[in-house]
Amino acid sequence: MILKRFIKHKLALVGAVVLLGFLTTAIFQAQIAPYNPLGFDPALQGQGPSWKHPFGLDQIGRDVLSRVIYGTRVDLKVGFLATGIALVIGTVLGLLGGYYGGRIDIVIMRFIDSLMAIPMLLFTMLVVATIGSNINYLLIAIGVPLSALFARATRAEVLTIKTNTYILSAVAIGCRDKRILIHYVLRNAFPPIIVLATFTVAQAILLEASLGFLGLGVQPPEPSWGSILGEGRAYMLSYPHIAAFGGLVISLCVFALNFVGDGLRDALDPHLRGRF
């Protein structure tokens, strides 16, 4: 049923296919990439797109397409893992706050408000400036501020679920809180959380790209979509193709994720339409 509704949403299906393409690229990067992403040929530096090098070459003569292919794994990793961190922290906070209410809820909500008051990019930049841009720190720096979104969405969901009779009856027959929270509340709150997660992966990838563009993301020479743009930043006017193709790939991936999110939202729960 859910799958049928998802397939009916044509753009979502296209998005899913594109996303699958990105996943395959990330897994088989070594087989797919035509050149070594780190190998360079100074004679060809900054050359525009050609049949041999469809995305052209960068400022020191590396194949941009191969670098973009190798960057896919890094970016999907950042997108999915940072979202995973955000989902776990946020959902737990939202469940506790929404279900128990009272003081716990107030404390959690003010904490969430304050996380949301710091612009996400500024938060990640502050963390990276303090402890450095190792990929693990990067995941935390992106995941923690994004968790605020999950906490809010989960809490709102829990507040409506809580009023249902099946929760009351579960309480009445003496179920433990843990069981109620996991089996009854979380299960029913899950569809919107999954939809939000899809959009969050897109946001995390955009954040990585912004950081990389500023030179604060995954450190060169290892390519990530952000760092390809960042390294090309100084040359963006002389070799516009580096930035053009790098950004195009990011947009395509985020575009696909957004459509998959749209489709999932409509497929999982048609009532959610327009809520995100």
Place this chain on the structure above:
Amino acid sequence: MTTHVISRFFESIIVVFLVSVIIFSIMHVAPGDPVEILLGQHDVTPERMEAIRDKWGLNKPLVIQYGIWVSNALRGDFGTSVAYGVPVSGLILQRIPNTVVLNLFAIVLTVTIAIPVGVISAIKQYSIIDYVGSTAAVLGMSMPNFWVAVMLLIVFSLWLKWLPTFGISSWRSFILPSISIALMNAAVVSRFTRSKFLEEVHKDYVNTARSKGVSERTVIYKHVFRNAASSIVTLVGYRIAYILSGTIVVEIVFAWPGLGRLLINAIFSRDYSVVQGITFISAIIIVIGNFLTDISYGIIDPRIRYE
């Protein structure tokens, strides 16, 4: 209403307090001596190092250090920039106007694009306009704003030579940066406007108005619009945080002499106090923005009553 304003005010104060705790703890969670973080790689005399230690109470317990830091910060003292050798607050004040003006341009642009597009796509649901508008909105949300900025710069400044490239020279310098910032926000706002409108259009009072013989124009602009307006205003208010975030990167592309560039230079010259100061001030701006949004929500929509 008054009690609501007062309670929201206290909530905002608590949020500012928590933000200060978060910003303060990030520096102390990091391994290493805070003095070294504050100084970056800048060489200073041992006496100066002692002076910094003294000023921020770095030999004292954490709670006291926090007290010193936050009381200085609330008085506008974020310390001295190690790169420029002048107070951080002065540097920030000098750059704030450029960023604020750019943001205002971007907000005005966002609203003037997004609301008409959202309204028209809702009224003419499933029409060509709706289809194009909705697809454009998803596209707008997917493109990194700095990439849009780079592409606009290449096309309009480099190839066509219609608009200036870097810095601020005249009002025309504002065009490309504000478009780059506005695009993603306009996408979000127009999608939201569309869905809010669709929600309202199918409500009973709209049918009642129509059956009374009220003209379609009045139905849309007087009835539906007023009912949808409050949530749209709220969304735009809350977008301030995102707009500020977006400005940072776009400022870099256009070499805009604003907060974003000050921030990036500070990060690369390991000028920690400047980074801290900008983060704290932006958070305060956002808290104030959210507070005003919440209050105006109650004023715009008289149905909302607070106990």
